[in-house]
Amino acid sequence: MRTQVAIVGAGPSGLLLGSLLRAEGIECVVIERQTPDHILSRIRAGVLEQITVQLMERLGIDGRMKAEGLPHGGFNLADGERLIRIDIEALTGKQVMVYGQTEITRDLMAAAPSFGLEIIYGVQDVALHDIESDAPSVTWSKDGTEQRIDAQFVVGCDGFHGPSRRAIPDAVGRSLEKVYPFGWLGILADVPPCNHELIYANHERGFALASMRSSTRSRYYIDVPLTERVEDWSDDRLWDELEIRLGPQAAASMTRGPSLEKSIAPLRSFVSEPMRHGRLLLCGDAAHIVPPTGAKGLNLAASDVHYASQALVAHLRTNDTDAIAGYSDKALARVWKAERFSWSLTRLMHRFPEDGAFERRMQVAELDYIASSEAARQAIAENYVGLPI
Numbered sequence: 001m002r003t004q005v006a007i008v009g010a011g012p013s014g015l016l017l018g019s020l021l022r023a024e025g026i027e028c029v030v031i032e033r034q035t036p037d038h039i040l041s042r043i044r045a046g047v048l049e050q051i052t053v054q055l056m057e058r059l060g061i062d063g064r065m066k067a068e069g070l071p072h073g074g075f076n077l078a079d080g081e082r083l084i085r086i087d088i089e090a091l092t093g094k095q096v097m098v099y100g101q102t103e104i105t106r107d108l109m110a111a112a113p114s115f116g117l118e119i120i121y122g123v124q125d126v127a128l129h130d131i132e133s134d135a136p137s138v139t140w141s142k143d144g145t146e147q148r149i150d151a152q153f154v155v156g157c158d159g160f161h162g163p164s165r166r167a168i169p170d171a172v173g174r175s176l177e178k179v180y181p182f183g184w185l186g187i188l189a190d191v192p193p194c195n196h197e198l199i200y201a202n203h204e205r206g207f208a209l210a211s212m213r214s215s216t217r218s219r220y221y222i223d224v225p226l227t228e229r230v231e232d233w234s235d236d237r238l239w240d241e242l243e244i245r246l247g248p249q250a251a252a253s254m255t256r257g258p259s260l261e262k263s264i265a266p267l268r269s270f271v272s273e274p275m276r277h278g279r280l281l282l283c284g285d286a287a288h289i290v291p292p293t294g295a296k297g298l299n300l301a302a303s304d305v306h307y308a309s310q311a312l313v314a315h316l317r318t319n320d321t322d323a324i325a326g327y328s329d330k331a332l333a334r335v336w337k338a339e340r341f342s343w344s345l346t347r348l349m350h351r352f353p354e355d356g357a358f359e360r361r362m363q364v365a366e367l368d369y370i371a372s373s374e375a376a377r378q379a380i381a382e383n384y385v386g387l388p389i
Protein backbone atom coordinates (compact mmCIF):
# COMPACT_ATOMS: atom_id res chain seq x y z
CA MET A 1 0.00 0.00 0.00
CA ARG A 2 1.08 3.56 -0.61
CA THR A 3 -0.35 6.88 0.59
CA GLN A 4 0.78 10.45 1.21
CA VAL A 5 0.17 10.54 4.99
CA ALA A 6 -0.08 7.47 7.26
CA ILE A 7 -1.88 8.32 10.51
CA VAL A 8 -1.48 6.05 13.55
CA GLY A 9 -4.53 6.18 15.88
CA ALA A 10 -8.23 6.91 15.28
CA GLY A 11 -8.99 8.93 18.42
CA PRO A 12 -10.15 12.53 18.02
CA SER A 13 -6.67 13.65 16.78
CA GLY A 14 -6.31 11.03 14.04
CA LEU A 15 -9.90 11.34 12.82
CA LEU A 16 -9.79 15.14 12.75
CA LEU A 17 -6.44 15.19 10.95
CA GLY A 18 -7.55 12.57 8.42
CA SER A 19 -10.75 14.52 7.68
CA LEU A 20 -8.93 17.86 7.27
CA LEU A 21 -6.36 16.30 4.92
CA ARG A 22 -9.01 14.53 2.84
CA ALA A 23 -10.95 17.81 2.58
CA GLU A 24 -7.77 19.25 1.00
CA GLY A 25 -7.49 16.33 -1.40
CA ILE A 26 -4.51 14.71 0.37
CA GLU A 27 -4.36 10.89 0.41
CA CYS A 28 -4.19 9.39 3.88
CA VAL A 29 -4.95 6.18 5.78
CA VAL A 30 -5.65 5.80 9.52
CA ILE A 31 -4.42 2.68 11.32
CA GLU A 32 -6.11 1.89 14.66
CA ARG A 33 -5.60 -0.87 17.23
CA GLN A 34 -9.10 -0.90 18.73
CA THR A 35 -12.65 -1.32 17.35
CA PRO A 36 -14.96 1.69 16.76
CA ASP A 37 -17.17 0.57 19.69
CA HIS A 38 -14.23 0.48 22.04
CA ILE A 39 -13.15 3.99 21.02
CA LEU A 40 -16.68 5.32 21.55
CA SER A 41 -16.93 3.76 25.01
CA ARG A 42 -14.29 6.16 26.39
CA ILE A 43 -15.89 8.99 28.34
CA ARG A 44 -13.89 12.19 28.52
CA ALA A 45 -14.17 15.93 29.13
CA GLY A 46 -16.83 17.97 27.40
CA VAL A 47 -15.87 21.63 26.94
CA LEU A 48 -14.92 22.77 23.44
CA GLU A 49 -12.96 25.91 22.61
CA GLN A 50 -13.86 27.98 19.57
CA ILE A 51 -10.96 26.50 17.55
CA THR A 52 -12.44 23.01 17.97
CA VAL A 53 -15.93 24.22 17.07
CA GLN A 54 -14.53 26.03 14.01
CA LEU A 55 -12.72 22.94 12.73
CA MET A 56 -16.00 20.98 12.90
CA GLU A 57 -17.73 23.86 11.07
CA ARG A 58 -15.02 23.92 8.40
CA LEU A 59 -15.60 20.20 7.81
CA GLY A 60 -19.36 20.76 7.60
CA ILE A 61 -20.05 18.28 10.43
CA ASP A 62 -21.16 20.74 13.09
CA GLY A 63 -24.92 20.00 12.73
CA ARG A 64 -25.40 17.74 15.75
CA MET A 65 -22.99 19.77 17.88
CA LYS A 66 -24.96 22.95 17.12
CA ALA A 67 -28.30 21.21 17.79
CA GLU A 68 -27.36 19.31 20.96
CA GLY A 69 -24.38 21.23 22.38
CA LEU A 70 -24.83 23.90 25.04
CA PRO A 71 -23.06 27.23 24.42
CA HIS A 72 -21.82 28.61 27.77
CA GLY A 73 -20.91 32.24 28.41
CA GLY A 74 -19.42 31.67 31.86
CA PHE A 75 -18.30 29.26 34.59
CA ASN A 76 -17.82 29.45 38.35
CA LEU A 77 -15.11 28.97 40.95
CA ALA A 78 -16.52 28.04 44.37
CA ASP A 79 -14.56 28.61 47.57
CA GLY A 80 -16.52 27.63 50.64
CA GLU A 81 -19.48 30.05 50.76
CA ARG A 82 -18.42 32.15 47.78
CA LEU A 83 -19.19 31.63 44.06
CA ILE A 84 -16.90 33.62 41.74
CA ARG A 85 -18.38 33.84 38.25
CA ILE A 86 -15.98 34.10 35.32
CA ASP A 87 -18.09 35.86 32.68
CA ILE A 88 -16.15 34.61 29.68
CA GLU A 89 -18.56 36.14 27.19
CA ALA A 90 -18.34 39.68 28.63
CA LEU A 91 -14.58 39.38 29.20
CA THR A 92 -13.61 37.87 25.81
CA GLY A 93 -16.64 38.21 23.51
CA LYS A 94 -16.52 34.42 23.07
CA GLN A 95 -18.26 31.33 24.41
CA VAL A 96 -17.31 27.70 24.96
CA MET A 97 -19.43 24.78 23.76
CA VAL A 98 -20.39 22.04 26.21
CA TYR A 99 -20.50 18.88 24.04
CA GLY A 100 -19.00 15.51 24.95
CA GLN A 101 -15.68 14.66 23.39
CA THR A 102 -17.04 11.19 22.67
CA GLU A 103 -19.74 12.84 20.55
CA ILE A 104 -17.07 14.68 18.51
CA THR A 105 -15.38 11.32 17.90
CA ARG A 106 -18.74 9.77 16.93
CA ASP A 107 -19.45 12.61 14.45
CA LEU A 108 -15.97 12.29 12.90
CA MET A 109 -16.29 8.49 12.61
CA ALA A 110 -19.71 8.77 10.96
CA ALA A 111 -18.43 11.36 8.44
CA ALA A 112 -15.22 9.48 7.49
CA PRO A 113 -16.76 7.63 4.49
CA SER A 114 -18.06 10.90 3.02
CA PHE A 115 -14.49 12.31 3.12
CA GLY A 116 -13.15 9.12 1.55
CA LEU A 117 -11.11 8.55 4.70
CA GLU A 118 -9.99 4.93 5.05
CA ILE A 119 -9.67 3.70 8.65
CA ILE A 120 -8.21 0.24 9.28
CA TYR A 121 -9.38 -0.95 12.72
CA GLY A 122 -8.19 -3.87 14.82
CA VAL A 123 -4.50 -3.81 13.83
CA GLN A 124 -1.68 -5.23 15.97
CA ASP A 125 2.09 -4.77 16.32
CA VAL A 126 2.18 -1.32 14.68
CA ALA A 127 5.78 -0.24 13.98
CA LEU A 128 7.20 2.91 12.38
CA HIS A 129 10.21 2.71 10.05
CA ASP A 130 12.70 5.06 8.38
CA ILE A 131 11.18 8.24 9.79
CA GLU A 132 14.53 10.03 9.29
CA SER A 133 14.38 9.29 5.53
CA ASP A 134 12.13 10.73 2.78
CA ALA A 135 10.34 7.39 2.53
CA PRO A 136 8.95 6.38 5.94
CA SER A 137 6.62 3.41 6.35
CA VAL A 138 4.34 1.76 8.90
CA THR A 139 3.87 -1.98 9.35
CA TRP A 140 1.25 -3.93 11.31
CA SER A 141 -0.44 -7.28 11.42
CA LYS A 142 -4.12 -7.98 10.99
CA ASP A 143 -5.84 -11.38 11.01
CA GLY A 144 -2.41 -13.02 11.03
CA THR A 145 -1.07 -11.19 7.94
CA GLU A 146 1.73 -8.66 7.92
CA GLN A 147 0.91 -5.40 6.14
CA ARG A 148 2.87 -2.32 5.21
CA ILE A 149 2.11 1.18 4.00
CA ASP A 150 4.69 3.47 2.42
CA ALA A 151 4.08 7.18 2.94
CA GLN A 152 5.65 10.60 2.56
CA PHE A 153 4.82 11.44 6.19
CA VAL A 154 3.72 9.54 9.30
CA VAL A 155 1.64 11.30 11.96
CA GLY A 156 1.47 9.77 15.45
CA CYS A 157 -2.05 10.35 16.84
CA ASP A 158 -1.83 7.24 19.01
CA GLY A 159 -2.22 8.73 22.48
CA PHE A 160 -0.01 8.48 25.54
CA HIS A 161 0.64 4.71 25.25
CA GLY A 162 1.13 4.46 21.47
CA PRO A 163 4.38 3.57 19.67
CA SER A 164 4.91 6.83 17.70
CA ARG A 165 6.51 8.95 20.44
CA ARG A 166 8.90 6.08 21.21
CA ALA A 167 10.08 6.06 17.58
CA ILE A 168 11.89 9.37 18.28
CA PRO A 169 15.44 8.47 19.43
CA ASP A 170 16.29 9.21 23.08
CA ALA A 171 19.19 11.39 21.95
CA VAL A 172 16.70 13.73 20.22
CA GLY A 173 13.56 13.72 22.37
CA ARG A 174 12.90 14.45 25.99
CA SER A 175 9.84 14.32 28.21
CA LEU A 176 8.87 16.60 31.07
CA GLU A 177 6.32 15.38 33.55
CA LYS A 178 4.42 16.21 36.73
CA VAL A 179 2.31 13.57 38.42
CA TYR A 180 -0.31 14.78 40.92
CA PRO A 181 -1.04 13.00 44.21
CA PHE A 182 -4.73 12.41 43.40
CA GLY A 183 -7.16 11.28 40.73
CA TRP A 184 -10.62 12.44 39.68
CA LEU A 185 -13.50 10.13 40.54
CA GLY A 186 -16.22 10.87 37.96
CA ILE A 187 -19.89 9.98 37.77
CA LEU A 188 -22.20 10.26 34.75
CA ALA A 189 -25.96 10.20 35.45
CA ASP A 190 -29.21 10.95 33.66
CA VAL A 191 -30.25 13.78 35.96
CA PRO A 192 -30.57 17.51 35.26
CA PRO A 193 -27.43 19.55 36.14
CA CYS A 194 -27.46 21.32 39.53
CA ASN A 195 -26.47 24.61 37.88
CA HIS A 196 -26.77 26.01 34.35
CA GLU A 197 -22.97 26.59 34.24
CA LEU A 198 -19.96 24.57 35.42
CA ILE A 199 -18.78 24.92 39.03
CA TYR A 200 -15.17 24.12 40.03
CA ALA A 201 -15.05 23.95 43.85
CA ASN A 202 -12.15 24.10 46.31
CA HIS A 203 -13.55 22.76 49.61
CA GLU A 204 -11.64 21.79 52.75
CA ARG A 205 -12.51 18.14 51.99
CA GLY A 206 -11.13 18.51 48.46
CA PHE A 207 -11.97 19.44 44.89
CA ALA A 208 -15.33 18.97 43.15
CA LEU A 209 -16.63 19.79 39.68
CA ALA A 210 -20.24 20.03 38.53
CA SER A 211 -20.42 19.61 34.75
CA MET A 212 -22.98 18.35 32.24
CA ARG A 213 -23.53 16.74 28.87
CA SER A 214 -27.06 18.09 28.26
CA SER A 215 -30.03 19.51 30.16
CA THR A 216 -30.84 15.95 31.30
CA ARG A 217 -27.38 14.39 31.74
CA SER A 218 -24.86 15.47 34.40
CA ARG A 219 -21.18 14.79 34.89
CA TYR A 220 -19.63 15.31 38.34
CA TYR A 221 -16.15 14.75 39.76
CA ILE A 222 -14.38 14.80 43.13
CA ASP A 223 -10.67 14.35 43.73
CA VAL A 224 -9.56 11.29 45.70
CA PRO A 225 -6.18 9.90 46.82
CA LEU A 226 -4.69 7.50 44.27
CA THR A 227 -5.09 4.68 46.78
CA GLU A 228 -8.93 4.89 46.58
CA ARG A 229 -10.84 2.19 44.70
CA VAL A 230 -13.98 2.95 42.73
CA GLU A 231 -15.70 -0.09 44.36
CA ASP A 232 -15.53 1.75 47.70
CA TRP A 233 -17.64 4.60 46.34
CA SER A 234 -21.32 3.70 46.23
CA ASP A 235 -23.43 6.19 44.28
CA ASP A 236 -24.90 7.50 47.55
CA ARG A 237 -21.50 8.03 49.14
CA LEU A 238 -20.39 10.00 46.06
CA TRP A 239 -23.57 12.12 45.91
CA ASP A 240 -23.19 12.90 49.66
CA GLU A 241 -19.59 14.03 49.10
CA LEU A 242 -20.53 16.13 46.06
CA GLU A 243 -23.23 17.93 48.05
CA ILE A 244 -20.75 18.83 50.78
CA ARG A 245 -17.93 19.95 48.48
CA LEU A 246 -20.07 21.92 46.01
CA GLY A 247 -21.76 23.81 48.84
CA PRO A 248 -25.34 24.35 50.03
CA GLN A 249 -26.58 26.30 47.00
CA ALA A 250 -25.58 23.61 44.48
CA ALA A 251 -26.66 20.84 46.90
CA ALA A 252 -30.16 22.31 47.11
CA SER A 253 -30.59 21.96 43.31
CA MET A 254 -28.80 18.64 42.94
CA THR A 255 -30.78 15.65 41.64
CA ARG A 256 -29.38 12.20 42.40
CA GLY A 257 -29.59 9.24 40.06
CA PRO A 258 -27.92 5.89 39.36
CA SER A 259 -24.44 6.10 37.79
CA LEU A 260 -24.17 5.26 34.08
CA GLU A 261 -20.41 5.33 34.49
CA LYS A 262 -18.07 5.75 37.44
CA SER A 263 -14.28 5.70 37.22
CA ILE A 264 -11.07 7.20 38.65
CA ALA A 265 -8.59 8.96 36.33
CA PRO A 266 -5.13 9.96 37.62
CA LEU A 267 -3.94 13.51 36.92
CA ARG A 268 -0.76 14.21 35.01
CA SER A 269 1.02 17.03 33.18
CA PHE A 270 3.33 15.72 30.45
CA VAL A 271 5.05 17.16 27.38
CA SER A 272 7.34 15.38 24.93
CA GLU A 273 9.64 17.61 22.89
CA PRO A 274 10.13 17.97 19.96
CA MET A 275 6.78 17.17 18.32
CA ARG A 276 8.46 16.35 15.00
CA HIS A 277 11.46 14.25 14.07
CA GLY A 278 12.30 13.74 10.40
CA ARG A 279 9.10 12.73 8.61
CA LEU A 280 7.21 11.89 11.86
CA LEU A 281 4.85 14.45 13.43
CA LEU A 282 3.09 13.93 16.79
CA CYS A 283 -0.40 15.29 17.58
CA GLY A 284 -2.59 15.21 20.71
CA ASP A 285 -2.04 12.87 23.66
CA ALA A 286 0.90 11.22 21.85
CA ALA A 287 2.85 14.41 22.62
CA HIS A 288 1.24 15.85 25.73
CA ILE A 289 -1.18 15.27 28.60
CA VAL A 290 -2.86 17.94 30.71
CA PRO A 291 -4.78 17.45 33.96
CA PRO A 292 -8.53 17.75 33.19
CA THR A 293 -8.92 21.01 35.15
CA GLY A 294 -9.88 23.40 32.34
CA ALA A 295 -10.70 20.64 29.81
CA LYS A 296 -7.79 21.42 27.50
CA GLY A 297 -6.95 17.87 26.29
CA LEU A 298 -9.13 17.62 23.19
CA ASN A 299 -8.77 21.33 22.38
CA LEU A 300 -4.97 21.08 22.36
CA ALA A 301 -5.24 18.05 20.11
CA ALA A 302 -7.39 20.16 17.76
CA SER A 303 -4.84 22.98 17.57
CA ASP A 304 -1.97 20.50 16.93
CA VAL A 305 -4.01 18.95 14.13
CA HIS A 306 -4.73 22.37 12.67
CA TYR A 307 -1.00 23.24 12.56
CA ALA A 308 -0.04 19.78 11.29
CA SER A 309 -2.61 19.78 8.49
CA GLN A 310 -1.47 23.24 7.34
CA ALA A 311 2.19 22.15 7.32
CA LEU A 312 1.46 18.87 5.50
CA VAL A 313 -0.70 20.56 2.86
CA ALA A 314 1.99 23.23 2.29
CA HIS A 315 4.68 20.58 1.88
CA LEU A 316 2.70 18.17 -0.26
CA ARG A 317 1.26 20.87 -2.54
CA THR A 318 4.16 23.29 -2.94
CA ASN A 319 7.11 21.42 -1.46
CA ASP A 320 7.36 24.07 1.30
CA THR A 321 9.79 22.34 3.66
CA ASP A 322 9.83 25.27 6.15
CA ALA A 323 6.23 24.52 7.14
CA ILE A 324 7.12 21.02 8.38
CA ALA A 325 10.34 22.27 9.99
CA GLY A 326 8.35 24.88 11.98
CA TYR A 327 5.55 22.54 13.14
CA SER A 328 7.03 21.52 16.48
CA ASP A 329 7.88 25.04 17.70
CA LYS A 330 4.51 26.40 16.61
CA ALA A 331 2.54 23.62 18.29
CA LEU A 332 4.64 23.61 21.48
CA ALA A 333 4.23 27.37 21.99
CA ARG A 334 0.48 26.81 22.41
CA VAL A 335 0.88 23.49 24.25
CA TRP A 336 3.04 25.04 27.00
CA LYS A 337 0.55 27.85 27.60
CA ALA A 338 -2.28 25.33 27.98
CA GLU A 339 -0.07 23.19 30.25
CA ARG A 340 0.53 26.28 32.41
CA PHE A 341 -3.17 27.12 32.63
CA SER A 342 -4.24 23.54 33.44
CA TRP A 343 -1.49 23.24 36.07
CA SER A 344 -2.31 26.61 37.69
CA LEU A 345 -6.07 25.90 37.83
CA THR A 346 -5.28 22.48 39.32
CA ARG A 347 -2.97 24.15 41.89
CA LEU A 348 -5.62 26.74 42.77
CA MET A 349 -8.60 24.42 43.15
CA HIS A 350 -7.15 21.28 44.83
CA ARG A 351 -5.90 20.67 48.40
CA PHE A 352 -2.49 19.05 47.95
CA PRO A 353 -1.55 16.62 50.75
CA GLU A 354 1.90 18.24 51.11
CA ASP A 355 0.46 21.77 51.48
CA GLY A 356 0.54 23.62 54.81
CA ALA A 357 -1.08 26.78 56.14
CA PHE A 358 1.07 29.01 53.93
CA GLU A 359 0.02 27.34 50.66
CA ARG A 360 -3.63 27.49 51.77
CA ARG A 361 -3.33 31.24 52.43
CA MET A 362 -1.87 31.63 48.94
CA GLN A 363 -4.96 29.92 47.49
CA VAL A 364 -7.30 32.13 49.51
CA ALA A 365 -5.39 35.26 48.48
CA GLU A 366 -5.48 34.26 44.82
CA LEU A 367 -9.22 33.53 44.93
CA ASP A 368 -9.76 36.92 46.67
CA TYR A 369 -7.74 38.60 43.95
CA ILE A 370 -9.75 36.85 41.20
CA ALA A 371 -13.03 37.84 42.91
CA SER A 372 -11.96 41.51 43.13
CA SER A 373 -10.03 42.06 39.89
CA GLU A 374 -11.51 42.11 36.41
CA ALA A 375 -7.98 41.83 34.99
CA ALA A 376 -7.47 38.55 36.88
CA ARG A 377 -10.84 37.21 35.70
CA GLN A 378 -10.03 38.26 32.14
CA ALA A 379 -6.74 36.32 32.20
CA ILE A 380 -8.62 33.20 33.34
CA ALA A 381 -11.40 33.74 30.78
CA GLU A 382 -9.07 34.14 27.78
CA ASN A 383 -7.22 30.96 28.71
CA TYR A 384 -10.44 29.02 29.38
CA VAL A 385 -12.01 30.03 26.07
CA GLY A 386 -8.74 29.14 24.28
CA LEU A 387 -5.71 31.21 23.30
CA PRO A 388 -5.47 32.25 19.65
CA ILE A 389 -3.95 29.83 17.16
Ligand code: APR
Binds near residue numbers: 008123126162284297
Ligand atom coordinates in the same frame (compact mmCIF):
# COMPACT_ATOMS: atom_id res chain seq x y z
N1 APR B 1 -1.55 1.06 17.15
C1 APR B 1 -2.64 1.70 16.61
N2 APR B 1 -3.41 2.55 17.31
C2 APR B 1 -3.05 2.80 18.58
C3 APR B 1 -1.92 2.21 19.19
C4 APR B 1 -1.16 1.30 18.41
N3 APR B 1 -0.10 0.66 18.92
N4 APR B 1 -1.81 2.65 20.45
C5 APR B 1 -2.85 3.49 20.64
N5 APR B 1 -3.59 3.58 19.52
C6 APR B 1 -4.84 4.33 19.34
C7 APR B 1 -5.75 4.19 20.56
O1 APR B 1 -6.47 2.97 20.52
C8 APR B 1 -6.64 5.41 20.40
O2 APR B 1 -7.82 5.14 19.66
O3 APR B 1 -4.61 5.70 19.24
C9 APR B 1 -5.78 6.41 19.65
C10 APR B 1 -5.38 7.57 20.52
O4 APR B 1 -6.52 8.28 20.90
P1 APR B 1 -6.59 9.18 22.22
O5 APR B 1 -5.89 8.50 23.33
O6 APR B 1 -8.02 9.57 22.40
O7 APR B 1 -5.66 10.45 21.84
P2 APR B 1 -6.00 11.71 20.91
O8 APR B 1 -6.72 11.30 19.69
O9 APR B 1 -4.72 12.46 20.80
O10 APR B 1 -7.03 12.52 21.78
C11 APR B 1 -6.72 13.68 22.46
O11 APR B 1 -8.77 13.02 23.43
O12 APR B 1 -8.13 10.97 24.29
C12 APR B 1 -8.52 12.23 24.61
O13 APR B 1 -7.75 12.88 26.75
C13 APR B 1 -7.49 12.92 25.39
O14 APR B 1 -8.62 14.90 25.37
C14 APR B 1 -7.54 14.24 24.79
C15 APR B 1 -7.85 14.04 23.35
Ligand code: PHB
Binds near residue numbers: 045047292293294
Ligand atom coordinates in the same frame (compact mmCIF):
# COMPACT_ATOMS: atom_id res chain seq x y z
C1 PHB C 1 -16.48 17.23 31.84
O1 PHB C 1 -17.61 17.65 31.58
O2 PHB C 1 -16.21 16.03 31.79
C2 PHB C 1 -15.40 18.20 32.19
C3 PHB C 1 -15.68 19.55 32.14
C4 PHB C 1 -14.70 20.47 32.49
C5 PHB C 1 -13.45 20.01 32.89
C6 PHB C 1 -13.18 18.66 32.93
C7 PHB C 1 -14.17 17.74 32.60
O3 PHB C 1 -12.50 20.90 33.26
